[in-house]
Amino acid sequence: MDRLLLTEVAPRDGLQNQPTLVPTAGKLELIRRLAEAGLTRIEAASFASPKAVPQMADAEEIVAGTRSLPGVEVSALAMNGRGLDRALACGTPQIATVVAATEGMNRRNINMTLERATAAAEEVIGRALEAGIAVRAYVAVAFECPFEGPVEPAAVVRLAERFAAIGAGEVVIADTIGAAAPGQVSALLRALLPSLPAERIGMHFHDTRGFGIANAHAAIEAGIRRFDASAGGIGGCPFAPGAAGNLATEDVVLLAEKSGLATGVDLPTLIDAVDVAGRLLGRPLGGRAMPWLRRSHAQASGDPR
Amino acid sequence: MDRLLLTEVAPRDGLQNQPTLVPTAGKLELIRRLAEAGLTRIEAASFASPKAVPQMADAEEIVAGTRSLPGVEVSALAMNGRGLDRALACGTPQIATVVAATEGMNRRNINMTLERATAAAEEVIGRALEAGIAVRAYVAVAFECPFEGPVEPAAVVRLAERFAAIGAGEVVIADTIGAAAPGQVSALLRALLPSLPAERIGMHFHDTRGFGIANAHAAIEAGIRRFDASAGGIGGCPFAPGAAGNLATEDVVLLAEKSGLATGVDLPTLIDAVDVAGRLLGRPLGGRAMPWLRRSHAQASGDPR
Incomplete structure (x- = not known):
């Protein structure tokens, strides 16, 4: 059966901007429940500066605490050399790294030109691969940038080609601000697929x-x-009223x-994991x-909630 | 520019099951505001039995009150001969009528076989056309039936062909319980389009x-x-907690x-109409x-809400 390969990002992209600080034990419990639901790829932590992202300050403990999860590929975000050093030092099995597709976003976010940000990411990717760990490389604001507006597919393709050339196993196209419509998704993929096979492309939607x-x-x-x-x-910004977060795992x-694609995920167990979160x-x-x-699950189990 | 032709159904399908009885003046205000937003086809009322659907008891007054709306095609639901009599008596410009695609739904809902329900609808359609008014004919539970489960596209095609043969200008395929996924939509339309040109097909999603x-x-x-x-x-059933209603006009x-299709609808004016509702x-x-x-509209207008 044809299948979708899901990377669960709630423990990292989901939690990182939440105002409630979640204790390490709570995160590990959530990750364990997500694994129980059948999610075999989990982005669990971020090696961002603990000052900038206090929610992710326990990244080393999360990596250590997830090492024994059977059959789960755990990854963590490493945005720069310092993050990668921490990831390597604690034996992180896989990393993700990110570059925004526009000048405006790179300048505002990390005070770098697009070229400098790309070169820095290439260095992180290269070092991670030398250390023998797999890399997912993200192209952020791949559809629309809050500072520059719509993003040309060609800009995304250029970045994706560089990531692929240096050896990133998977290039993930991220609609960081949730601005894409399906027509734009089709158009971007038409532009990208001649450069990169579908098996090496992931999509990250808000x-x-x-x-x-x-x-999706x-x-x-x-x-x-x-x-x-x-x-x-x-996910998303919990301070913006009504802001929706990441595309929900249960929806996918x-x-x-409904599309005849397997995911390996058991929906009732996933709903329990959502309740833990x-x-x-x-x-x-x-x-x-x-x-x-929830209604359908409650009916099926005889649970009157 | 390629365009979508929207039929606004909030005043009928939207309101009909709401527990709050809306006064006729309120409905007419809502319809006027929807027309101001640029919606040129509005399903405004239902000639259902006032006992069965008290919210729609003022159908004659709604039809009378909307007669002067410039450039708006007003329609009303007439499910049977008695409803049609009322629609014709008050000069309704256009009617909609509905048959469910399954035996189970027709038996449970109106205590008729599918064949008898279809024949009754054909009589309603025929009489309306003789009276010189246009008809939209709906195929309900076209994807999944709460009593029979998934519905074969062939059953929908047969019904649509009969409606088209008798002269219904538009055949509307309705996902009455909101069970379809896009793959099912594509499959049903592949089955239907050889029988009926796209210009005569409408879609009604929950x-x-x-x-x-x-x-969509x-x-x-x-x-x-x-x-x-x-x-x-x-729309939908407001008594089921968390039940979502009809596909929202603002979403479409x-x-x-985002798809480069015109609708003639002004979103800020539509948001004001939603606030009226x-x-x-x-x-x-x-x-x-x-x-x-709302956030985007508030920012654009400098409105700090």
Whole structure:
């Protein structure tokens, strides 16, 4: 059966901007529950500066605490050389690194030109590969930049080609601000697929405008099978009222089930994992399909909730 | 510019099951505001039995009150001969009528066989056309039936062909319980398009699982340009907690804008119309994109809300 390969990002991209500091034990419990649900690729931590991202200050402990999870590929974000040093020092099995596709975003975010940011990422990727660990390389703001507006597919293709050339196993195209519509997804993939086979491309969507599932479907139609998703849709900026987070894992799994694609994920167990995350953050969580999934799950189990 | 032709259904499908009885003046205000937003096809009322659907008891007054709206095609639902008599008696300009695609739904809902329900609808359609008014004929539960499960495309095609043969100008395929995924939409349209040109097909989606926009995009990709939508996503069963309603007009308009398709709808004016509906129902309304649309609208207008 044709299958989707999901990378669960709730423990990292989901949690990193949440105002409630989640204790290490809570994160490890969440990761364990996500693994139990059948998620075999989990982005678990970030080696960002603990001052800049206090939620991720326990990255070393998370990597140590997840080492014994059977059959799970754990990765962590390393945005620069210092982050990579920490990742390597504690034996992180896989890293992710990110470059934004526009001058404006790189200047505002890390005070670098696009070229300097790309060269720095190439160095991180090269060093990680030398150390024998796999790399997922992200192209951020691949559709629209908050400072420059719509992004030309050619700019994304150039960056993806450089990441692939240096040896990143997977290049992930990220709609960082959730601005893409399915037509843009199809257009970008038409531009990218001649340079990079579908097996090396992942997609990372945010669901800001409610187009996440439509975008995922457009990517599936183009042959993409690797997707990031965040259990409960956790992510985004919790301070912006009504801001939606990452594309929810449960929504993607439901889309896959409806599309005849396997994911290996058990939805009832995933809903329980989302509830663990909800208790950690002190608020109800769930993607677009969650109200229906909860009703349907409750009916199936005879649970009257 | 290629365009989508939207039929706004909030005043009928949206309101009909709402527990708050909306006064006739409130409905007419909502319809006027929807027309101001640029919606030129509005399903305004239903000639259902006032006992069965008290919210629609004022159908004659709604038809009378909307007669002077410039450039707006007003339609009303007439499910049977008695409804049609009422529609014709008060000069309704256009009707919609509905048959469910399955035996189970027809038996449970109107205690008829599928064949008898179809024949009854053919009589309604025939009489309406003789009276010189246009008909939109709906195929309900076209993807999944709550009593029979998944529906074969062939069953939908047979019904659509009969509606088209008797002269219904538009056949609308309705995902009544919001169960379709985009792959099913594509498959059904592949089966239907050899029998009926895209210009005579409309799609009516509910957003129960958050797949509404993905389904609309799949239909657009198949060449469909006629869509029902409900301002604010009003609709569905308000008693089921978390049940989502109809596909929201604002979501479809945003998809169209992102897809280079015109709709004639002005989003800020539509948001104001949704707020009118929200005041009538006493609760905040809005489709999946609404939180983002409100922020974006507030920023553009300098409105600090």
